[in-house]
Amino acid sequence: MIPEEPFPGVFMLVIDDQEIVATRNLTPGLTVYGERLVEVGGEEFRSWSPFRSKLAAALKKGLRNEPLKPRDKVLYLGVASGTTCSHVSDIVGSQGHVWGVDFAPRPMRDLIEKVVKHRRNISPILGDARHPETYAAVVPKVDVIYADIAQPDQAAIVVKNAELFLPARGWAFVAVKSRSIDVTKKPRIVYAREMESLRQGGFEIVESLELDPFERDHAMIVARFRP
Numbered sequence: 163m164i165p166e167e168p169f170p171g172v173f174m175l176v177i178d179d180q181e182i183v184a185t186r187n188l189t190p191g192l193t194v195y196g197e198r199l200v201e202v203g204g205e206e207f208r209s210w211s212p213f214r215s216k217l218a219a220a221l222k223k224g225l226r227n228e229p230l231k232p233r234d235k236v237l238y239l240g241v242a243s244g245t246t247c248s249h250v251s252d253i254v255g256s257q258g259h260v261w262g263v264d265f266a267p268r269p270m271r272d273l274i275e276k277v278v279k280h281r282r283n284i285s286p287i288l289g290d291a292r293h294p295e296t297y298a299a300v301v302p303k304v305d306v307i308y309a310d311i312a313q314p315d316q317a318a319i320v321v322k323n324a325e326l327f328l329p330a331r332g333w334a335f336v337a338v339k340s341r342s343i344d345v346t347k348k349p350r351i352v353y354a355r356e357m358e359s360l361r362q363g364g365f366e367i368v369e370s371l372e373l374d375p376f377e378r379d380h381a382m383i384v385a386r387f388r389p
């Protein structure tokens with residue numbers, strides 16, 4: 163079987179009659195969160211669970227714009243213990259790099275133990291995404307910002323980071339958890355408001371997708387900065 167590759171570094175494999183999203187394992191033999199390893203054509207792939215990762219959920223839901231590619235530089239806000247980041251690391255490959263920011267020490271420790279120790283293309287940053295100037299000395303201009311911080315002011319935080327690290331026409335993924343922003347409003351109202359804040363900050367909204375049933379009341383926004 164030759165795996166289908168709908169986007170560079172993102173694969174769709176059919177296993178036991180089920181289509182699964184996967185990435186080519188940069189660290190053959192090693193798993194990050196108990197995901198299944200599958201060998202196809204002499205290469206090892208890691209299954210990418212849409213129930214554990216909003217980007218995999220978006221891909222399963224038919225995302226049309228997935229700008230990540232090998233050699234990319236990525237700033238990841240809300241990296242946590244690295245579930246999604248490990249797949250982003252697979253996609254950008256050994257010539258690319260991911261700078262992963264999180265302000266919580268515990269998941270950051272897990273990220274270092276389980277992921278960073280085995281992958282040379284991830285730099286962990288214990289820091290607050292609201293203050294990008296605190297990590298500006300170690301993060302260069304990037305191709306993509308991936309934001310998953312579940313904060314009410316997430317759009318403003320993404321814009322602040324974009325102004326420092328994203329060149330014109332750079333891309334952003336923004337995962338929106340409606341309940342973290344406003345529990346009293348319908349999710350679609352919250353998504354529309356977040357998109358408007360991103361537009362006001364200089365982004366063009368390229369695509370947005372609701373992630374139900376994989377992640378209830380979540381959406382993924384794909385946006386382009388100063389297009």
Ligand SMILES: C[S@@+](CC[C@H](N)C(=O)[O-])C[C@H]1O[C@@H](n2cnc3c(N)ncnc32)[C@H](O)[C@@H]1O
Pocket residue numbers: 214215216239240241242243244245246247263264265266269289290291292310311312313
């Ligand atoms: C939903 S989790 C991220 C899950 C991860 N993106 C994944 O898919 O594997 C949100 C993370 O954002 C972090 N976070 C929230 N606000 C933050 C901030 N202002 N700066 C840095 N990290 C933040 C939290 O500590 C948490 O680990």
